[in-house]
Amino acid sequence: MTKKLLLKDVARLAGVSEMTASRALRGAPDVSAKTKAKIEEIARTHGYVPNRIAGSLSSQSVNLVAVVVPSLNSFVFPEVLSGISAVLKESPLKPVVGISGYDLEEEESVIREMLSWRPSGLIVAGLEHTEATRRMLQQADCPVVEVMDVDGDPVRHCVGISHLQAGRDMAAQILERGYRRIGFIGTKMPQDFRARKRFDGFTDELAVQGVTLADLEHYSGESAIQTGRLLTAQMLARSPDLDCLYYSSDVMSVGGLMHCLAAGLSVPGDIALAGFNNLQILQGLPQQLATTDACRREIGERAAGIILQSRQTGGAEGLILDQLGPAISLGETL
Amino acid sequence: MTKKLLLKDVARLAGVSEMTASRALRGAPDVSAKTKAKIEEIARTHGYVPNRIAGSLSSQSVNLVAVVVPSLNSFVFPEVLSGISAVLKESPLKPVVGISGYDLEEEESVIREMLSWRPSGLIVAGLEHTEATRRMLQQADCPVVEVMDVDGDPVRHCVGISHLQAGRDMAAQILERGYRRIGFIGTKMPQDFRARKRFDGFTDELAVQGVTLADLEHYSGESAIQTGRLLTAQMLARSPDLDCLYYSSDVMSVGGLMHCLAAGLSVPGDIALAGFNNLQILQGLPQQLATTDACRREIGERAAGIILQSRQTGGAEGLILDQLGPAISLGETL
DNA sequence: ATCGGTACCGCAAACGTTATCGATACCGGA
DNA sequence: TCCGGTATCGATAACGTTTGCGGTACCGAT
Numbered sequence: 001m002t003k004k005l006l007l008k009d010v011a012r013l014a015g016v017s018e019m020t021a022s023r024a025l026r027g028a029p030d031v032s033a034k035t036k037a038k039i040e041e042i043a044r045t046h047g048y049v050p051n052r053i054a055g056s057l058s059s060q061s062v063n064l065v066a067v068v069v070p071s072l073n074s075f076v077f078p079e080v081l082s083g084i085s086a087v088l089k090e091s092p093l094k095p096v097v098g099i100s101g102y103d104l105e106e107e108e109s110v111i112r113e114m115l116s117w118r119p120s121g122l123i124v125a126g127l128e129h130t131e132a133t134r135r136m137l138q139q140a141d142c143p144v145v146e147v148m149d150v151d152g153d154p155v156r157h158c159v160g161i162s163h164l165q166a167g168r169d170m171a172a173q174i175l176e177r178g179y180r181r182i183g184f185i186g187t188k189m190p191q192d193f194r195a196r197k198r199f200d201g202f203t204d205e206l207a208v209q210g211v212t213l214a215d216l217e218h219y220s221g222e223s224a225i226q227t228g229r230l231l232t233a234q235m236l237a238r239s240p241d242l243d244c245l246y247y248s249s250d251v252m253s254v255g256g257l258m259h260c261l262a263a264g265l266s267v268p269g270d271i272a273l274a275g276f277n278n279l280q281i282l283q284g285l286p287q288q289l290a291t292t293d294a295c296r297r298e299i300g301e302r303a304a305g306i307i308l309q310s311r312q313t314g315g316a317e318g319l320i321l322d323q324l325g326p327a328i329s330l331g332e333t334l
Numbered sequence: 335m336t337k338k339l340l341l342k343d344v345a346r347l348a349g350v351s352e353m354t355a356s357r358a359l360r361g362a363p364d365v366s367a368k369t370k371a372k373i374e375e376i377a378r379t380h381g382y383v384p385n386r387i388a389g390s391l392s393s394q395s396v397n398l399v400a401v402v403v404p405s406l407n408s409f410v411f412p413e414v415l416s417g418i419s420a421v422l423k424e425s426p427l428k429p430v431v432g433i434s435g436y437d438l439e440e441e442e443s444v445i446r447e448m449l450s451w452r453p454s455g456l457i458v459a460g461l462e463h464t465e466a467t468r469r470m471l472q473q474a475d476c477p478v479v480e481v482m483d484v485d486g487d488p489v490r491h492c493v494g495i496s497h498l499q500a501g502r503d504m505a506a507q508i509l510e511r512g513y514r515r516i517g518f519i520g521t522k523m524p525q526d527f528r529a530r531k532r533f534d535g536f537t538d539e540l541a542v543q544g545v546t547l548a549d550l551e552h553y554s555g556e557s558a559i560q561t562g563r564l565l566t567a568q569m570l571a572r573s574p575d576l577d578c579l580y581y582s583s584d585v586m587s588v589g590g591l592m593h594c595l596a597a598g599l600s601v602p603g604d605i606a607l608a609g610f611n612n613l614q615i616l617q618g619l620p621q622q623l624a625t626t627d628a629c630r631r632e633i634g635e636r637a638a639g640i641i642l643q644s645r646q647t648g649g650a651e652g653l654i655l656d657q658l659g660p661a662i663s664l665g666e667t668l
Numbered sequence: 669a670t671c672g673g674t675a676c677c678g679c680a681a682a683c684g685t686t687a688t689c690g691a692t693a694c695c696g697g698a
Numbered sequence: 699t700c701c702g703g704t705a706t707c708g709a710t711a712a713c714g715t716t717t718g719c720g721g722t723a724c725c726g727a728t
Contacts, residue, residue, distance in 0.1 A: 004475060007715065017678045022716065030676055047469045052450040053396065054714030057387045057683045072412040081406060085433065094447065097431050099419065113428065116386040135381045141338060226618035255618050261595075262620060281615065284560035284589050286596060341685065351708045356686060364706060388684030391713045 005048050013046070014039045025050060056118070063092045065121040065307055066114035070102040070192075073222055075251065075279050076296055077125065080147065083300020084123065091308055093120055100125075102191045108133045115140055121307035127152030128193045143310035145303040148294075149194050150323045157310075159302045159322040163194045166292045166326050167201025170246060170274055173290075175206070177334055179244035179272055181214045182206065185231050185256070186248030188218030195248040198276060202246060215239040223248075228255020233263070242271060244334075250275035250282055253289050257333070261286060273333040288331035295324045339382050347380070348373045359384060390452070397426045399455040399641055400448035404436040404526075407556055409585065409613050410630055411459065414481065417634020418457065425642055427454055434459075436525045442467045449474055455641035461486030462527045477644035479637040482628075483528050484657045491644075493636045493656040497528045500626045500660050501535025504580060504608055507624075509540070511668055513578035513606055515548045516540065519565050519590070520582030522552030529582040532610060536580060549573040557582075562589020567597070576605060578668075584609035584616055587623050591667070595620060607667040622665035629658045 011021035016035060024031045024039035025048075031039075042048075056062045067084060069077040084095050098114055100107035108130045114122065115136055121143045127150075129137070137144050137155040145157040151164045174182060184202065187195050203213055215238070217231050228247060232255060236242060247253040253275030260267050267273055267287060275282075278293035302322050310317050345355035350369060358365045358373040359382075365373075376382075390396045401418060403411040418429050432448055434441035442464045448456065449470055455477045461484075463471070471478050471489040479491040485498045508516060518536065521529050537547055549572070551565050562581065566589060570576060581587040587609030594601050601607055601621060609616075612627035636656050644651050 005473075018715080019679080019717095020677055023677090026716090028716095032676065035676085044466075047466075047473050049446060049449045049470065049473075051452060051714055052447075053387055053391045053452060054683090055716065057385075057391050057685085058714075058716040060683065060716090062387070072406060072415060075409075078406040078412070112383060113386075115383045118385060118387060132378075132381075136383065139339075139381050139383075224617065225615055229618040258618050258620060281559055283558065284563040284592050286592060352684090353686080353709085354707055357707090360686085362686095366706060369706085385684055388713090389686070391715085392684075392686040394686090394713065 005046055007048075007050065010039065010043050010046065010048050013042050062118050062120060063094060064096050064117065064119045065093050065123065065304070066098060066111075066117070066119040067095050068098045068100055068107060068110055068114065068122070068124040070100050070107075070125060071222070072097070072099060074249075075281070076277055076294065079296040080125070080300040080303075083297040083302075084304040085300075087301050087304035087308065091311075093307070093311075095123075095304075102189050104128065104130050104133070104191060108136075111136060118142075120311065121145070123147055123303045123307070125149075126193060127154055127158070128191075129155075143307050143315065145306050147299050147303045149197070150321065151197050154319075154321065157303075157306050157320040157322075159299050159306065159320075159324070161295055161299075161324050161326040162201075163197035164201035164204075166276065166294075167198035167203075168205040169201075169326075169328055170198075170276075170290075170292060171202045171205035171209075173328055173330065173334065174244050174246065174272070174274065175209050175211065177272070180211055181239075181241050181243045182211065183215040183217070183235050183239060183242045183245045184213055184247075185217045185219070185228070185235065185245060185252055187223065188220050192248075198248060214242055223251040225251060225255040225258065228252030229259045229262075230255070232256040232259040236263075236265075236271065244268075244272040245274070247273070247275045250277045250279040250289065250291050253291070253333075254281060254285065257285060257287060257289060267333050278329065282331075287333055288329075290329065290331040290334040292326050292328050295326055298324060339380055341382075341384065344373065344377050344380065344382050347376050396452050396454060397428060398430050398451065398453045399427050399457065399638070400432060400445075400451070400453040401429050402432045402434055402441060402444055402448065402456070402458040404434050404441075404459060405556070406431070406433060408583075409615070410611055410628065413630040414459070414634040414637075417631040417636075418638040419634075421635050421638035421642065425645075427641070427645075429638075436523050438462065438464050438467070438525060442470075445470060452476075454645065455479070457481055457637045457641070459483075460527060461488055461492070462525075463489075477641050477649065479640050479654075481633050481637045483531070484655065485531050488653075488655065491637075491640050491654040491656075493633050493640065493654075493658070495629055495633075495658050495660040496535075497531035498535035498538075500610065500628075501532035501537075502539040503535075503660075503662055504532075504610075504624075504626060505536045505539035505543075507662055507664065507668065508578050508580065508606070508608065509543050509545060511606070514545055515573075515575050515577045516545065517549040517551070517569050517573060517576045517579045518547055518581075519551045519553070519562070519569065519579060519586055521557065522554050526582075532582060548576055557585040559585055559589040559592065562586030563593045563596075564589070566590040566593040570597075570599075570605065578602075578606040579608070581607070581609045584611045584613040584623065584625050587625070587667075588615060588619065591619065591621060591623060601667050612663065616665075621667055622663075624663065624665040624668040626660050626662050629660055632658060 011018045024036040098110040125148045149160045274290035278291045345352045358370040432444040457479045482494045484494045608624035612625045
């Protein structure tokens with residue numbers, strides 16, 4: 001751990017001015033190939049790492065895109081992130097992730113922190129925010145994209161699916177196939193607005209067709225296969241006449257399938273199952289579970305695309321609202 | 335999107351100097367309660383977001399901890415991250431994640447990028463790096479912790495488990511239970527050094543006891559249940575006399591279990607199964623799969639703890655090598 | 669020999685905040 | 699009334715880099 005190495009040191013060692021060294025290392029023009037090679041050589045051998053704090057302050061530009069998501073454990077947001085990363089890879093921008101923990105106050109503080117670094121763009125999951133957060137998003141002098149959900153009032157750009165509609169569609173499918181004694185198992189995390197919207201859309205559509213939910217169970221904490229299995233067991237124990245279960249997440253429906261397997265219930269003969277997200281863990285299970293694809297990766301890709309586009313147009317690209325059409329896959333459990 | 339609001343504007347509006355405004359907003363001393371309240375009020379209503387780039391440059395301190403992991407899809411690193419976040423939550427530090435994609439060159443560039451922001455600490459998964467990366471880590475003027483693995487030559491601090499030993503231990507357990515026709519299914523990602531070490535330890539221990547691997551399969555790409563299922567099917571088709579399978583990941587062993595379920599094979603009667611990581615998805619499956627706990631969360635917690643400790647001691651804490659003892663859980667499949 | 673043009677390079681001034689130190693006002697005690 | 703001390707505040711100089719502009723050297727053409 002030697003003395004801190006500054007641009008001025010590299011310049012001195014190369015016998016040039018700081019400016020020339022700076023240009024050389026950034027690949028800027030106006031440096032002869034020979035001088036550039038020499039400077040790069042010196043920087044490399046001495047392990048010079050430029051101070052981007054100073055650089056960004058000076059150039060008034062930060063090549064980072066802030067991405068704020070509720071969690072990384074839930075299997076769903078990592079894939080959004082891959083989409084973002086893949087698209088940004090072709091640009092100088094890099095994603096930086098912040099976790100809000102399904103908590104709007106925490107989200108506010110995370111976003112404030114992110115914006116204080118003056119990123120080139122901000123991608124945030126969800127349309128629900130505190131008032132202060134909305135103000136920050138409006139005033140931010142970088143493109144802002146709210147993702148995952150389109151049911152609400154976006155601050156600026158928005159890419160996502162309608163969870164209300166996803167719930168309705170699944171209800172319609174379930175009813176069309178003749179199921180009538182329907183149970184719902186979903187998160188009660190008060191701030192998982194999207195799960196809530198699917199639930200609302202689901203029950204709405206049931207109501208339209210004169211059906212009411214036969215049983216309902218809420219759980220708190222992160223979704224887990226184990227939780228899905230236990231809650232399914234409980235619900236079927238107290239409501240043995242159910243013919244279909246809709247879960248707020250695939251992780252839970254997998255648990256449901258596991259219970260049915262263990263209990264010797266035939267699916268969908270004895271009980272039909274459906275989840276949401278189309279997670280990768282559905283592949284390879286004993287049965288292909290019914291689900292709705294949440295277009296996670298594509299949402300990430302498009303959001304990143306909007307950030308890039310906005311960089312080019314200089315923010316004059318108008319409001320973009322990109323509603324994707326999620327596809328239900330019935331699998332073998334409906 | 336109004337004009338950019340600077341500290342100078344807040345100060346002017348409050349009728350104080352920039353310094354006083356700065357102090358007030360940072361909670362520094364030497365500001366009267368009344369002035370502070372006024373400044374905070376103005377900052378809040380006008381939506382002032384401090385520019386931490388300028389702040390960090392001036393104060394020569396950045397409250398960020400860089401965390402570099404190979405992937406976020408693999409179920410394993412998000413949990414390390416939770417551990418880190420949980421511990422850092424009690425401090426002003428915040429984690430920032432970088433993804434290296436199991437690629438040492440990419441890792442080098444990600445770490446360079448991270449260090450160029452002059453973070454207060456760096457946590458990186460794995461002990462294998464390019465030469466340039468090692469130099470950077472050595473020269474970094476912040477605490478550096480290499481995590482997950484202890485089989486190698488750490489640059490500075492290190493927290494992890496011995497994957498070599500984990501492989502040996504599992505082999506010992508398997509042999510002790512009488513299995514002799516053993517197959518291995520693992521990733522061939524050339525850079526997943528830890529999976530490789532488990533494989534080496536595993537075969538070493540087999541060799542010590544005079545047993546050689548009966549069959550072996552490598553796959554590329556991320557682990558998936560589906561992949562585990564397919565490869566298990568293939569391997570059992572060509573080597574029907576196997577009595578035990580060891581996988582480089584739980585995700586794969588779950589796929590194995592699914593195949594056995596579908597094929598009507600009894601586990602462990604017909605074939606025993608064991609994986610690695612002790613992922614949450616193991617909970618709630620038809621059978622409790624054998625696995626080794628990788629201490630993911632604890633590794634994250636301890637790594638973050640070292641960063642905090644080093645902040646206090648000012649880097650005079652000496653080298654820390656923290657080897658955790660991973661526990662095998664036999665489950666019901668061995 | 670002179671000139672316009674280009675390639676290369678350096679000087680000085682930012683960028684927005686905080687550290688440091690000094691200044692002022694005010695208070696209680698002598 | 700004067701003085702030392704504390705509480706509160708402000709002016710100035712960093713922090714390490716890049717932007718903007720100006721300068722020099724050199725080339726070919728006249």
